[in-house]
Amino acid sequence: MKKIILTGDRPTGRLHVGHYVGSLKRRVELQNSGDFDEIYIMIADAQALTDNADHPEKVRENIIEVALDYLSCGLDPARSTLFIQSQVPELTELTFYYMNLVTVSRLQRNPTVKSEIQMRNFESSIPVGFFTYPISQASDITAFKATTVPVGEDQEPMIEQTREIVRKFNSVYGETLVEPEILLPDNKACLRLPGIDGKAKMSKSLNNCIYLSDTAEDVRKKVMSMFTDPNHLRVQDPGEVDGNPVFIYLDAFSRDEHFAEFLPEYKNLDELKAHYRRGGLGDVKVKKFLVNVLQSELEPIRQRRKEFEKDIPAVYRILEEGSKKAEKVAAQTLADVKRSMRINYFEDREMIEAQAEKFRQG
Numbered sequence: 311m312k313k314i315i316l317t318g319d320r321p322t323g324r325l326h327v328g329h330y331v332g333s334l335k336r337r338v339e340l341q342n343s344g345d346f347d348e349i350y351i352m353i354a355d356a357q358a359l360t361d362n363a364d365h366p367e368k369v370r371e372n373i374i375e376v377a378l379d380y381l382s383c384g385l386d387p388a389r390s391t392l393f394i395q396s397q398v399p400e401l402t403e404l405t406f407y408y409m410n411l412v413t414v415s416r417l418q419r420n421p422t423v424k425s426e427i428q429m430r431n432f433e434s435s436i437p438v439g440f441f442t443y444p445i446s447q448a449s450d451i452t453a454f455k456a457t458t459v460p461v462g463e464d465q466e467p468m469i470e471q472t473r474e475i476v477r478k479f480n481s482v483y484g485e486t487l488v489e490p491e492i493l494l495p496d497n498k499a500c501l502r503l504p505g506i507d508g509k510a511k512m513s514k515s516l517n518n519c520i521y522l523s524d525t526a527e528d529v530r531k532k533v534m535s536m537f538t539d540p541n542h543l544r545v546q547d548p549g550e551v552d553g554n555p556v557f558i559y560l561d562a563f564s565r566d567e568h569f570a571e572f573l574p575e576y577k578n579l580d581e582l583k584a585h586y587r588r589g590g591l592g593d594v595k596v597k598k599f600l601v602n603v604l605q606s607e608l609e610p611i612r613q614r615r616k617e618f619e620k621d622i623p624a625v626y627r628i629l630e631e632g633s634k635k636a637e638k639v640a641a642q643t644l645a646d647v648k649r650s651m652r653i654n655y656f657e658d659r660e661m662i663e664a665q666a667e668k669f670r671q672g
């Protein structure tokens with residue numbers, strides 16, 4: 311069986327380092343590994359509209375931001391198909407059929423939907439499209455017969471729901487769809503990077519993100535303002551590294567080479583942590599190290615972004631080509647689905663003949 315990746319992001323803002331360690335970086339590694347036959351990376355504008363119907367411009371403006379983030383991280387259109395969800399109408403059609411395989415109560419139990427409803431204060435005014443977006447996500451994944459979905463931990467309930475839809479479809483209509491596997495980051499710190507204020511999640515509205523497109527100076531300022539252990543008041547105090555955002559970022563980003571390059575007094579992160587715990591290591595020193603680590607990871611990304619920014623029409627051409635290619639694949643799956651559901655009337659010669667025969671006999 312072919313190994314196929316599908317994943318994507320909602321274009322509601324620029325992508326941040328949480329997206330990067332949680333998913334983006336992995337995608338590029340998977341792309342470059344050569345282990346996959348096909349890779350589809352989708353800008354999920356239709357899904358973004360499910361809770362931004364009143365602000366379509368926000369979604370429209372961010373498509374280019376996300377595309378630039380993708381390209382500057384090293385996603386390569388020659389190896390990965392980059393496309394825009396709304397430009398593949400087959401996805402919407404699939405969703406309509408899958409809707410019959412899912413109950414309202416099952417959607418209500420989806421933990422991601424639940425917490426998002428709370429976060430958005432939808433309460434009793436949940437848009438139907440928003441409520442059903444896990445079903446649309448199942449269409450995104452199954453349309454490409456994806457075997458592997460590299461995403462962050464928050465997407466786990468979505469993939470589980472997709473798997474259920476696949477099993478249900480296959481059991482009712484016959485083996486047609488492929489059950490995907492989730493691929494989570496292998497580094498625990500990368501599962502969910504906290505905001506620079508120590509809040510559980512980076513979010514644009516909390517203004518606690520470090521963006522991939524931030525300037526070097528922005529990154530430096532943000533890191534130097536980061537929360538650390540609130541009880542680590544004086545340099546000589548013992549400090550806590552667990553739950554300390556600066557150390558979580560180091561867990562996610564730092565490698566032994568970084569120590570050799572920027573902080574040779576320590577061999578690795580374990581030594582640095584031990585010193586912090588013992589006391590005698592100041593936050594400023596740790597933060598300066600983190601600035602260096604982040605800059606060395608982000609600088610090549612910023613450089614590539616600058617190049618792509620010089621030719622925006624070319625970026626749209628990449629997305630247009632990708633969307634055309636994606637549509638061909640999705641159309642094939644939709645045809646398979648309709649055949650399995652036997653709603654392919656005009657190509658079902660046998661059915662037409664059998665009915666003709668019945669009517670002839672009266």
Ligand code: TRP
Pocket residue numbers: 316317318319320354357446447450451459461465
């Ligand atoms: N829900 C994802 C997010 O919020 C975006 C997304 C839409 C997606 N369809 C997908 C991710 C299919 C993986 C697979 O970022």
